[in-house]
Structures are given as structure tokens and as C-alpha cells.
Amino acid sequence: MSSPGGSEVVSPGTLGGMTKIAIIGGGNIGEALASGLVADTSGAAAEVSASDVTVVDPYAPRLDYLRETYGLATTDDATEAATEADIVVIAVKPYLVSTVLEQIASTIDANDTETVIVSVAAGVTLATMEAALAAGVPVVRVMPNTPMLVGKGTSAVAGGRFARDEQVETVRGLMEAVGTAVTVGEKDMDAVTAVSGSGPAYVFLVAEAMIEAGVQLGLTRPVAAQLAAGTLEGASAMLVKGDKSAAELRGNVTSPGGTTAAAVRGLEENGIRKAFYQAMEACAERSAELGRPSSDED
Ligand SMILES: NC(=O)c1ccc[n+]([C@@H]2O[C@H](COP(=O)([O-])OP(=O)(O)OC[C@H]3O[C@@H](n4cnc5c(N)ncnc54)[C@H](OP(=O)(O)O)[C@@H]3O)[C@@H](O)[C@H]2O)c1
Structure with missing residues (x-):
């Protein structure tokens, strides 16, 4: 893993001990979320420092940019980033979600910490993700929207059957680092897509x-x-x-x-x-x- 360029530790907050975050996919949404998390000093992300956030992407110049611009940790190895991560955010295109889950499933299962898997991929259901992971792994699905790129996103968050309320709440708090967020049931995700997603x-x-x-x-x-x-x-x-x-x-x-x-x-x-x-x-x-x-x- 590359060492972060200049990580800034921000003031303590309310993340409930969840501090190590892996973001798999360093594209538009991955960058927006990572940069928002390290810049936020007031909400659930307040205690997240740049060195706590590892971004995974296959493209080396992209990783260089993310490391140099935000001081984030970077790697091209998803399993390395997922090792002992508290939260793994999957921010790749929907058709690649199953590939990424396949890559990290055994690492997540072997982690001593209970890793929460978060997906921002449009249309990929909680059941699909839960089926690709070991039984009991908590999964949270998020529908963000593009104003997140300027810190004004509107996200809806839905927890899967193994995600506890406080884990869903933590994810909702993290999404507030890049705008506003509400918690909904997964059955409402299509309506959410119609209102805020699109x-x-x-x-x-x-x-x-x-x-x-x-x-x-x-x-x-x-x-x-x-x-x-x-x-x-x-x-x-x-x-x-x-x-x-x-x-x-x-x-x-x-x-x-x-x-x-x-x-x-x-x-x-x-x-x-x-x-x-x-x-x-x-x-x-x-x-x-x-x-x-x-x-x-x-
Ligand atoms: N953009 C939006 O407004 C929006 C809104 C709601 C939801 N979403 C969801 O957010 C997700 C990401 O969208 P985006 O716009 O950020 O896409 P994007 O800009 O294409 O970013 C995806 C990134 O993931 C990288 N990647 C591909 N395979 C990977 C792997 N196996 N491991 C790690 N990284 C990998 C890609 O690298 P390469 O390009 O080199 O392949 C790319 O940098 C999508 O699922 C989308 O449905 C997006």
C-alpha cells in the first residue's frame, strides 16, 4: 500500500470505533466520497483521517492523483484494502460488483473485525450481494446522486438482513459527509432512483x-x-x-x-x-x- 502523502487527522466524532474504510473504485463517486469523508469535521466522518481511507483502483495514475490530491492511502489490491477494514464501499460499475465481491469475500470472512459492505451501485440488490458473501456479513445499499461530486448529494440508505440499525445509521452518517441522506427500506429504492437518483x-x-x-x-x-x-x-x-x-x-x-x-x-x-x-x-x-x-x- 502506498503511504499517504499528507494525512490530516480531524477532530474526534461519532463513528463508533469504525475508522478503517476501503473504497473500491476510485472513479467519480469513489473520489467524491473519499474527499468528502476526509474533509468533513462535524458529522459521523469527523474522526476519519485521510490515512484511514484506502482507495482501490486498477489505474496507477488515478491512484497517484488521489494520493497526491487528498493524502489518501491507495492500492490496486482490493483484498489488501479489505483486510481488517470496518467499512468497504464498493463504487465500481454495477456489472463489476459481483467480481469485486468474489475477490474480497474470503478476506471479509477471515477479518477479526465485523466488516460492513456498502454498495453504491445502481440496481444491485442486497440479496445479490448477500448471496456472494459468507452468511451473516452486514450489507448496506446506497443510492447517491451526482451532486455528491460537489458535496451536495442526496443519498438513500437501505440495510440488508444482517445489517444492524446502528451500522445502517453509521453509513447514513458517512454519506452526510457529501450531502444529505435518508434511511429507507430496500423496496423503496426504485422510487428513490426516480426521485433523487435520476x-x-x-x-x-x-x-x-x-x-x-x-x-x-x-x-x-x-x-x-x-x-x-x-x-x-x-x-x-x-x-x-x-x-x-x-x-x-x-x-x-x-x-x-x-x-x-x-x-x-x-x-x-x-x-x-x-x-x-x-x-x-x-x-x-x-x-x-x-x-x-x-x-x-x-
Ligand atoms: N455517477 C453517478 O451519478 C452515480 C449515481 C448513483 C450511483 N452511481 C453508482 O456508482 C458506481 C460508480 O459510478 P462512477 O460514476 O463513479 O463510475 P466510474 O467513474 O467508472 O468509477 C469506477 C472506477 O472503478 C474502477 N474499477 C473497475 N474495476 C475495478 C476493480 N475490480 N477494482 C477496483 N476498481 C475498479 C474503474 O477503473 P477503470 O475506469 O480503469 O476501469 C473506475 O475508476 C456505479 O455502480 C454507479 O451505478 C453513480
């Missing part, structure tokens, strides 16, 4: 449409883009504040007979709600389809 794409599509419409109305593209992005950020901040529902917030800016009322009417007449119902139903169905044992697609 949700950022709907917002980007709305932004795209607003920018195009702004250009049609005579604004330059950069001005329309800045106005649309700022509006989405501001409106999101009001929603996240949580003291008013989305319907109330919309009602408050919709004066009778006014400009916003005219715009909202246009969206309603064009079936915006029906479009969302249909789109999200299709998303949840596709997610369920990908989770069936015969499917190995992403």
Missing part, C-alpha cells in the same frame, strides 16, 4: 429549456444561463429551508392574474404533472428491471 437530470433539462426560452425572448445565452442557474439555486435553497412546502412557495409568487400565473397556466396546460408522473414511473420500472438477477446492465 432527479438531477430532470433539473438540468428544466434549466436547458429555460435557457432556450430565454434566448428565444432575446437574452444572450450567457445571461439566460446565469439567470436560470441562479434561479434554480435560489429556489432550491428556499425549498431546502423546509418551513414552506413547494406548493406554498409557488403560491406565494403567483399573484392573481399576474405574470407567474400566466406561465404556470402554460406549464399546467401542457401537462407538466402528467409528464413527471409518466417519466418517473418509467424510471422506477427501469430501475426494477435492472435489479432483476438476469440483468447486468448499468
Whole structure:
């Protein structure tokens, strides 16, 4: 294992003694999670230092980058990283999850510590992962989303049949290092995928449409883009504040007979709600389809 470049030990926190974390897959999600964990000084990850986090990836330059940028420990050997790890996060493409589990199963079984396996892979079920590991290994499934790349992810966490509540809670706390996280039952994961997993794409599509419409109305593209992005950020901040529902917030800016009322009417007449119902139903169905044992697609 390469020695970390400059690990920074952060203040003690509430990880309940779980400190050694292996992240298998140093791509977008692996990097976002690892960097968030070492930067977080307040939540469940507060006691995690960069040297506690080992990232596994087959590509040496990628490992060099992760070690030099964040001071993380790195290796190309998954079994080495999984040895006596408290938590192993699998962050490879869904079709590679079974290969990784096969690689580390006997190591996990032989560990003196009770290692919790966490997967962020879309559509790979808890039952599939549990079947690839020795009986009793706790497994937790997480559905993150891409804003995690900027520390603003929204994750849903579901524990398998051998995962104790406090282990699920620890994983939820770790995901809060890169945004917000809720605990759900696995049966809700397809609906979660439809709301938050794929949700950022709907917002980007709305932004795209607003920018195009702004250009049609005579604004330059950069001005329309800045106005649309700022509006989405501001409106999101009001929603996240949580003291008013989305319907109330919309009602408050919709004066009778006014400009916003005219715009909202246009969206309603064009079936915006029906479009969302249909789109999200299709998303949840596709997610369920990908989770069936015969499917190995992403
Ligand atoms: N990106 C998202 O928005 C998002 C959202 C929700 C869930 N997820 C899930 O997160 C997971 C990772 O997605 P991603 O976007 O981070 O993918 P990614 O950027 O392709 O990262 C995966 C990394 O794992 C490496 N890898 C491949 N085989 C490996 C092995 N056997 N051992 C260790 N590392 C290995 C890959 O290396 P090479 O490239 O060299 O093969 C790559 O660096 C996926 O399962 C996806 O479903 C992603």
C-alpha cells in the first residue's frame, strides 16, 4: 500500500470505533466520497483521517492523483484494502460488483473485525450481494446522486438482513459527509432512483429549456444561463429551508392574474404533472428491471 502523502487527522466524532474504510473504485463517486469523508469535521466522518481511507483502483495514475490530491492511502489490491477494514464501499460499475465481491469475500470472512459492505451501485440488490458473501456479513445499499461530486448529494440508505440499525445509521452518517441522506427500506429504492437518483437530470433539462426560452425572448445565452442557474439555486435553497412546502412557495409568487400565473397556466396546460408522473414511473420500472438477477446492465 502506498503511504499517504499528507494525512490530516480531524477532530474526534461519532463513528463508533469504525475508522478503517476501503473504497473500491476510485472513479467519480469513489473520489467524491473519499474527499468528502476526509474533509468533513462535524458529522459521523469527523474522526476519519485521510490515512484511514484506502482507495482501490486498477489505474496507477488515478491512484497517484488521489494520493497526491487528498493524502489518501491507495492500492490496486482490493483484498489488501479489505483486510481488517470496518467499512468497504464498493463504487465500481454495477456489472463489476459481483467480481469485486468474489475477490474480497474470503478476506471479509477471515477479518477479526465485523466488516460492513456498502454498495453504491445502481440496481444491485442486497440479496445479490448477500448471496456472494459468507452468511451473516452486514450489507448496506446506497443510492447517491451526482451532486455528491460537489458535496451536495442526496443519498438513500437501505440495510440488508444482517445489517444492524446502528451500522445502517453509521453509513447514513458517512454519506452526510457529501450531502444529505435518508434511511429507507430496500423496496423503496426504485422510487428513490426516480426521485433523487435520476432527479438531477430532470433539473438540468428544466434549466436547458429555460435557457432556450430565454434566448428565444432575446437574452444572450450567457445571461439566460446565469439567470436560470441562479434561479434554480435560489429556489432550491428556499425549498431546502423546509418551513414552506413547494406548493406554498409557488403560491406565494403567483399573484392573481399576474405574470407567474400566466406561465404556470402554460406549464399546467401542457401537462407538466402528467409528464413527471409518466417519466418517473418509467424510471422506477427501469430501475426494477435492472435489479432483476438476469440483468447486468448499468
Ligand atoms: N455517477 C453517478 O451519478 C452515480 C449515481 C448513483 C450511483 N452511481 C453508482 O456508482 C458506481 C460508480 O459510478 P462512477 O460514476 O463513479 O463510475 P466510474 O467513474 O467508472 O468509477 C469506477 C472506477 O472503478 C474502477 N474499477 C473497475 N474495476 C475495478 C476493480 N475490480 N477494482 C477496483 N476498481 C475498479 C474503474 O477503473 P477503470 O475506469 O480503469 O476501469 C473506475 O475508476 C456505479 O455502480 C454507479 O451505478 C453513480
